[in-house]
Amino acid sequence: MDGAAFAGFVRVLPFTHIPRCLRVQHVFLSEKENGQSHKETLQQLHQQLVEAERRAMTYLKRYNKTQVDYHTLIGVTAELVDSLEATVSGKMITPEYLQSVCVRLFSNQMRQSLAHSVDFTRPGTASTMLRASLAPMKLKDVPLxxxxxxxxxxxxxxxxxxxxxxxxxxxxxxxxxxxxxxxxxxxxxxxxxxxxxxxxxxxxxxxxxxxxxxxxxxxxxxxxxxxxxxxxxxxxxxxxxxxxxxxxxxxxxxxxxxxxxxxxxxxxxxxxxxxxxRPLQTAMIRDGLIFWLIHLLKEPDCLSDYTLEYSVALLMNLCLRSAGKRVCATMAGLVLKVLSDLLGHENHEIQPYVNGALYSILSIPSVREEARAMGMEDILRCFMKEGNAEMTRQIEFIIKQLNSEELPGGGLDSDDDDDExxxxxxxxxxxxxxxxxxxxxxxxxxxxxxxxxxxxxxxxxxxxxxRRRGLASVQRGGDEPLRRPVTPGGHRNGCPV
Known part of the structure; x- marks a missing residue:
């Protein structure tokens, strides 16, 4: 800019306005430089939106299919109940009726072959086909x-x-x-x-x-x-x-x-x-993990479902060991209060682990004495009135343990041989x-x-x-509290414990 032009510029725009103009210019240039990064951010957000919409559509389709299957199952169940009532009065169920029920229960791709290739007049055919439909399909030629x-x-x-x-x-x-x-x-x-x-x-x-x-x-x-x-x-x-x-x-x-x-x-x-x-159980008990878990579980409503379920299941597994029971006995009042509070929690997935932990630690005489002093039997009987049949039977076992006079060491406990x-x-x-x-x-x-x-x-x-195969699973009676270590995923999916 030459001197004459600069003088004219000063007349039009006084020096007092120049700093403000420079700030505006700086903001403009900054926005221009940031434009590219904003564009990349928008592209990334758009990609995430597309992916989220795709997942939402997938989940919606699954939900709709589940809802249709649910209505089909309810309809078939109602018909089967009607058929059972009819057999009481002497009416026969025809093979054609069994065939129509099974065809409705199977997936579309199986229906045509079933309708023509399966002889439903043979006893047991329908139930065998239904059970077979629940078995996992064998994957053929899955590449490494x-x-x-x-x-x-x-x-x-x-x-x-x-x-x-x-x-x-x-x-x-x-x-x-x-x-x-x-x-x-x-x-x-x-x-x-x-x-x-x-x-x-x-x-x-x-x-x-x-x-x-x-x-x-x-x-x-x-x-x-x-x-x-x-x-x-x-x-x-x-x-x-x-x-x-x-x-x-x-x-x-x-x-x-x-x-x-x-x-x-x-x-x-x-x-x-x-x-x-077992060796890891021993190490965790020695490292004071039971203390940490008990203090975590004092406020279960602050925990996510996953954290609550896995922390209670971990506590139960550690309480199955004699060393774990002895740790609980040193703070019996607190442990019993935490576990009795958890019995009434709205997350019912944790109940088997709470029951298992209670049953285990009540094998210690000092813990039984503390439990009796705090009226544990009355607390348990309150939950018996509210729980389902399985919960009720498990609590009956716990009450029996509470009122026993056995010394620790009897029964099928997950005890102390680390070599196993x-x-x-x-x-x-x-x-x-x-x-x-x-x-x-x-x-x-x-x-x-x-x-x-x-x-x-x-x-x-x-x-x-x-694959290394583990020991044959130790079975328990279906009504008893858990007495072997389990993990929530395996317990939910029906793995024997």
């Missing part, structure tokens, strides 16, 4: 997933950026949780174990396992999720149990994690699954492992299986390995 370069993977998990670490932990978890149960999932887990994915046996100062105490909230949570997923499988628990460092770090994380609810849920879930193994290192073969991969993901890939960013097979493809080394 590609092998990975685990050395490169572990190096990036230790030295990579926090965002890369999070995406790798997510992808490794998805590879396990979304694989088909059977050979495909077994091969994935065996690859993790044989390559010591979590560095459980490493003597290095920086290991993958230390991500559990990393700086990033996302990395810590995703590490906890991966450990919980591996602990969901019996072979995975055996791998993790071989390192005392894993248990120590999980216990530290559990007691320190007070902000991230999902991280704490997954740490707690892993510890609960660890409690299926087998467990029931519970493999349960719960859906909560993949809920509420914190990270989403941006445009052009790899994630999941695509990230693993694009950047970390290894030499084909997948080999099948026979």
């Amino acid at each position: 997933l590609p092998s990975l370069d685990y050395e490169k993977l572990k190096k990036d998990l230790v030295l990579g950026s926090d965002r890369l670490k999070a995406f790798l932990l997510q992808a490794l978890r998805w590879r396990l949780t979304t694989s088909h149960p059977g050979e495909q999932r077994d091969t994935v887990l065996q690859a993790y174990i044989s390559n010591d994915l979590l560095d459980c046996h490493s003597q290095s100062q920086r290991t993958v396992l230390q991500l559990l105490h990393g700086r990033s909230d996302v990395v810590r949570q995703y590490m906890a999720r991966l450990i919980n997923a591996i602990a969901s499988l019996a072979e995975g628990r055996l791998y993790l149990a071989q390192s005392t460092e894993v248990l120590r770090m999980l216990e530290e994380r559990l007691k320190e994690e007070d902000k991230d609810i999902i991280a704490r849920e997954n740490v707690l879930g892993a510890l609960q699954k660890f409690s299926l193994r 290192d087998e467990e029931e073969d519970h493999d349960t991969m719960e859906a909560d492992l993949d809920k509420d993901e914190l990270i989403q890939p941006q445009l052009g960013e790899l994630s999941g299986e695509k990230l693993l097979t694009t950047e970390y493809l290894g030499i084909m080394t997948n080999t099948g390995k026979p």
